[in-house]
Amino acid sequence: MTEDFTELTDRLASPDTGLEAALWVPLLRLLSRGDPVDIVDLAAATGRTVPEVRAALGAVPDTEYDGEGHIIGQGLTLRPTQHRFEVDGEQLYTWCALDTLIFPALLGASARVESACHATGVPVRLSVGAGGVTGVQPATAVLSLINPEDMSSIRSAFCNQVHFFASAEAAQPWLDAAPGGSVVPIADAFRLGTAMAGALLHETPPAQRALQGKGVRGCVC
Template identity: 50%
Template sequence: METSTFVKEIAERFSVINRLHPTELLLPLLREIAKGSPVSRKTLATVLDWPADRVAAALDQVPSTEYDDDGNIVGYGLTLRETPHTFEIDGQRLYTWCALDVLIFPALLGRSAYVSSRCPTTGEEVSLTVAPDGLHRLEPASAVVSLVRPNASSDIRCSFCCHVHFFASAAAADDWVAQHEGA
């Protein structure tokens, strides 16, 4: 498939997902999670200047949102729970749901991040530094990121994020891509 067609298809599917997710929630919640502690619904309501029922309704639309045992938010793209993608920002060790998140979140948060991940086929470490203005360092330099066409599910993590990885090289990604339809 032609690259421009593939990118257009991904963008169209994300537009469906974005209609299901309250985008005005994303940036304030990312900023709160980036502080490194669970975020209560009350704190989020205060930050957003929303009533509690609107916060609850917005969060209910995002089935991937992670909570701790006390009902506090611990993950929404950026997470306090360990994943394959370590995302260090201002000395705070956090994680992301997918490789694409680490490329986007520094620009959204306005802060640089040191990222470490493992190639799922070789086990080799892929590390990078991403600043708000773009990628500043990538090791190995041959590393690539996988992209898949997300389905129309409201669960972005299962439909997209769990399939977006860093690979040490295009060759390392080849077998994985061959086994994953839509990659």
């Protein structure tokens, strides 16, 4: 992994984003069940009070809620986006292309991903599991990355610029318009996602890491 990748991994897993691993990982596992998450349930899963959870969620302004105040998205979302993410039969979505390569490790589950080339609309499909990425179609697909100065609103600053492209050639117009941006093969992006997942899991309580290591999805007790 290059020095630039290492820096980006460190920043994505840092407090700069507002994402607190001990809260975010349990939230992702609850969202992966396919239902809105009640803040009371998230508080119980993390051993915190409801006010503490509300304050932590407030640090991520992009968090999505339904009309009843339940959480429906924070990286992983129940609201349709261009990035379809299927895990254990649940059709979910993600905020960006890199999320699809990070979340399988955090959930301890394999996923099927379907998105579209940001430039051409050509379908991009792949499967992600503990062993890596397989079945990438088209085989020339790449992923765009950017390392913005301010990540306090991670969805607008980072996620909205992280796309799948059918090829490096298809990504060239995006590169021309994104100073400092880059495109990488899916295999390299997977290594970045795995490194970020490892950093986040390292920050979670030992009991949560043990559950993830056993491939237990959704259980955050």
